[in-house]
Amino acid sequence: MPTGVAIRDVREQLFDAAERVLMRDGAAALTSRAVTTEAGCAKGVLHRHFADFDAFLADLVIDRAGRMEERAATLVASAGTRTVVDLLTDALTDLFTPVVVAMVGLLTFRDGLRARLRAAGRPGVTVLADATAMLRSYLEAERRAGRLAPDADIDSLGLTLIGSGHLLYANREDGPPGEADVRRVVTSAVAGALPR
Template sequence: MPTGVAIRDVRSQLFDAAERVLLRDGAAALTSRAVTTEAGCAKGVLHRHFADFDAFLAELVLDRVGRVAERADALRAVAGSGSVVGHLTRALTDLFTPVAVAMVGLITFRDGLRARLRAAGQRGIPVLTQATAMIVEYLGAERESGRIAADADVDTLALSLIGTGHLLFAGDDGTPRAQAVRRIVASVVSGALTEPE
């Protein structure tokens, strides 16, 4: 892009470009040059908006973590209705997009990024940490509605679902069949359901 041409919504354009590079070429190929080339802008554009590349990546992760919060609100809203297994299956399928799975890999790959995220108050592995909290909240709401047993350990159930879900979606081509996701969800929560589904 020629110098002096205004770019609309620079952050969004750069974030989208970073996701494309990450998905296509992997975490090792994600550089400021790769991102700005993908976005079709000069390298200086990224550095005018972010202190350095790890600051850019931290903002990208935090932006995407915010999307998990939106999903959490929607999941909590359906507690007490429909199928618990169905809701959890959809939540995991919606959560573990190829970008989210790649983002987890990126976080574990870059020490500087993890340091920035910790400095921003993030604990554990962002995306997975927020996803676990989302499932804990949902299962807690279902426990309050009486559809999950009062003595169910929702923290352990959530960790089991997120850990297993991540492994399932990170394997092979990253697109497990809906039946496989549903089977795992049913297996994990079946002992906690007050009525079989």
């Protein structure tokens, strides 16, 4: 690429390129060279905008996890509409996109990335931690509305839903699970939390 040519929205362009490499080739193939080649720019562009590759990946994960806030607001606002099972089934289906599942693998694969995220105040598997917080907020709203039992353990329920959802979606070569599979898991998980 010629030098001196301005690249618009370079961060987003690099983030999108990283997602494409991650989806196509997996976490092990995600390198700064692979990202810049995919983005069609010189390797130096990435290093001009980020201290190192783990800083780039940390910003990517934080950026993509930040989109969870909008989802959380929409989900909480929907409390009291439709059924709890319907809303949770939709939430898990919307959450576990191929990119999110691949990012969980990336976070597992790269120790330096997890360390960088911890230093930024984002411990654990950031995407799943944020998703758990999203479900917790929604479940609290449903409990306040009386659609979950007053003694429902929403912390455990949120963890159960996220863990089960991830297992449903991870390592599937035949594509994502069907809506009926997700609904069955959600129905089983929330059965004990519904008012008697």
